[in-house]
Amino acid sequence: MPPDIRVHGLVKHYVVPERGAGLRASLRSVWRRRRRLVRAVDGISFEVAPGEIVGFLGPNGAGKTTSLKVLSGLLHPTHGRVDVLGFTPWDRRADFLARITLIMGQRQQLFWDLPAGDSFQVNKAVFGIDDAVFRRTVGLLTELLELDGLLTKPVRQLSLGERMKVELAAGLLHGPRVLFLDEPTIGLDVTMQQRIRAFVARYNAETGATVLLTSHYMADVKALAQRVIVIDRGRLLYDGALHGLAERYAPHKTITVHLEQPVDPAELRGLGEIVSQEGAQVTVRTRKDEAPAVTGQLLARLPVADLSVEDPPLEEVIEQVFRGNRT
Amino acid sequence: MTFRLGLAGPLAMLRAEMADMLQYRVVVFLYALWGFIHPIVYMAVWSAVAGEGDVGGLRQSDFTAYYLTFMIVSHLTVAIEIYTFGPMIQYGRLSPHLLRPMHPVWVAAARNLSYKAVAVLLLIPIWTALFLVLRPEFGATPASIALFMLSLAGAVLLSFLAGTGFALLAFWTTRSGSSWEIWMGLTFLLGGQVAPVELLPGVMGQLAAALPMRYTLGFPIEVLLNRLPPGEVALGLALQAGWVAAAAVIVALVWRAGIRHYEAVGA
Structure with missing residues (x-):
């Protein structure tokens, strides 16, 4: 079945007038209008x-x-x-x-x-x-x-x-x-x-x-x-x-563990970045390739009652995509 | 670009616009009432100038008949598109109408007609009272009434097309109203507003006869009041038809160019 929507090389540019604030800029724009090309959609x-x-x-x-x-x-x-x-x-x-x-x-x-x-x-x-x-x-x-x-x-x-x-x-x-x-x-x-x-x-x-x-x-x-x-x-x-x-843009995973009882923060050392520790719940952020090893260490070293490994929230991933595009 | 033919859509739009306009009946009435003030002033001034005699062959009773007819004709031929259709384009409110299989000019037409229909219902009692008090001599005949209806239809159409044409400038400029003021100024001078066209001297009279403004306002009044010989009525109707055709072509061309230019600003 052919696609319902086909878009190929779509470009939409606008030309918008532009001027600075204040009376001087306003007067100048009477004689010489500055315009800027806005590439709203660029291919x-x-x-x-x-x-x-x-x-x-x-x-x-x-x-x-x-x-x-x-x-x-x-x-x-x-x-x-x-x-x-x-x-x-x-x-x-x-x-x-x-x-x-x-x-x-x-x-x-x-x-x-x-x-x-x-x-x-x-x-x-x-x-x-x-x-x-x-x-x-x-x-x-x-x-x-x-x-x-x-x-x-x-x-x-x-x-x-x-x-x-x-x-x-x-x-x-x-x-x-x-x-x-x-x-x-x-x-x-x-x-x-x-x-x-x-x-x-x-x-x-x-x-x-x-x-x-x-x-x-x-x-x-x-x-x-x-x-x-x-x-x-x-x-x-x-x-x-x-x-x-x-998978492509988030370089790390978030591991959340529920412990049987709270532990001393010192015991969490070396287990990646501790995002939060509230009572018996600990959230750890780790590089994606290190996630299996960190999970293993968590299970071995701590009294884990429950554990989940997740990708970061979508909002964070999207932000990462945009940040990557702008740097 | 193609749109569905048929009048079901435009008629439904007209019904909805009428219902909408009725919500604003007081404002509509006040706008329309303001349109009655001008001709009363012109009538008073020209009647005073004429006194017991005449001005260019027009007596007091002629001016009374002229401006009483003017009240109705100017209301029915007023173009409001610069205040309705123009802002729709400028502020992006045209978009929902562009997504329907009906040309958006029908929306402007429905708004135009509903304004006139609602306001005229409110104006008729006032006009009737003025008629009874002033007792004008119209000198109209069945033939002049029939020709008046024809020329009035042409005037309504021409003024709507002119208003729409100027409103379409909103595709390019946020100040389309300024250019409309030029048209309004010319209508004031040459359209039979400040004075009946037959009183305009020399070149002004010739200009008035050739330009479109007279055919949006003064011409139907002159036809109704039997102020024109048959040959001039025929010529006037032909010129009016020519201006309507020219305006329709211009509006179509400006629309085609403008819609390509319809851009992001609030759209």
């Missing part, structure tokens, strides 16, 4: 297979959102080829728009002063959704996202989490095959984040939709994506399995 290539969920990671300003905007047809690229479901996105063919959605956590498509149901009706008409299909879809989305009572309240009176759920539903009414989700859980509490995650996973499982997801919450990525694409400063740093990220 990235990747493919996404049908039904795949891919986490698109990077720090602020890495080029994630710009990439999603090009992929959904909002922006024209500077260079490069993009093919989504066989369409060139920025041609914005009706058949293309009917098969994709872009949901941005900080942007909204709903009428602010009207109940969301009115915006749903607009989408129904614009996308030409059949009455029966519309009723069934709204019913399903209401059940999955717990929208009961939310569609009749003016959008401005919904909480942030409620609004995000309704936005998500509005973006899915037409049954898109490709979902571009840009920070879909931003600003939401933990419960709401989990609910949105569970919904995206179920939508993907039931419809086979392809999902490209950006998020600053690693929990989103861990819960949903088997594969991640990491970009920074518009360049692709990593494209592969989520677990492979730690």
Whole structure:
């Protein structure tokens, strides 16, 4: 089966005006405007297979959102080829728009002063959704996202989490095959984040939709994506399995041991870097290649009740990736 | 770029925009009421100038009829796109509309029509009261009313296209409103606003007849009040149609260029 998304050598550069602070700089800019070239996306290539969920990671300003905007047809690229479901996105063919959605956590498509149901009706008409299909879809989305009572309240009176759920539903009414989700859980509490995650996973499982997801919450990525694409400063740093990220970029492992009773800190000497020792729990960080030996020593020297060896948290690994890219 | 044809989407958008506009009915009414103040001032000034006689063949009752019609025509032909569509582009609110298979200009059109429809409901009682107090002599005939409707439709379309064209400059500049002020200034002078076009002297009158501003405002009023001989009505309608076609082409070209330029700023 051909990939749903093909990106080859995508480049998006912006020219932005620039000036220093103060009146003098302001006056100078009247005569001579300084401009700066921003390389938002600088030659990235990747493919996404049908039904795949891919986490698109990077720090602020890495080029994630710009990439999603090009992929959904909002922006024209500077260079490069993009093919989504066989369409060139920025041609914005009706058949293309009917098969994709872009949901941005900080942007909204709903009428602010009207109940969301009115915006749903607009989408129904614009996308030409059949009455029966519309009723069934709204019913399903209401059940999955717990929208009961939310569609009749003016959008401005919904909480942030409620609004995000309704936005998500509005973006899915037409049954898109490709979902571009840009920070879909931003600003939401933990419960709401989990609910949105569970919904995206179920939508993907039931419809086979392809999902490209950006998020600053690693929990989103861990819960949903088997594969991640990491970009920074518009360049692709990593494209592969989520677990492979730690293997490649994290040089150490974290070993946590629960002891039968607390021990003197002196007894831990030579067992790697002691990250913490709280009562009977000790956390040790050690180089990856030394982890088996350190584990053996821990088991031999200490009264271990329980032991776990883990990769460092994903946040730490990602930070390591970016730090490596910038030094 | 292709978008689905059919009016179901635009009509649904119009219904939603109407509902949205009704939420702001008081503000809408105040904006529209302000549009009634100008013609009352012009009417008072020209009536005073005319006195018991006339100015260029126009008597007090002619000015009354002209500016009473002006109130309705100017409301129906006002272009609000610079304040609605322009900021959508500038602040990135265009994006959700670009993701739907319907041209975003329909959103601007729906907002335009809903503003006028909501406000006109509120303005009709005021206009009727003015009509009853001032008792103008319209001199309209069934033929002039029919031609008025035609020229009014052309004026609504032309002003919408002009407003949209200027609003599209927001793809390049954050101050598209400044260029719109030039258009508004020319409309004030040459569009039949500060004075009926037939009173404009020499070159100004010729300019007014040739430029598009008159065909967004003064021309339908002149047609309704039977101020033009049949030949000039026909020529005016042809010129208006020509300007509508030219404006449509310009808007399409500017859109095509602008959308390539739509960039990150908040989009």
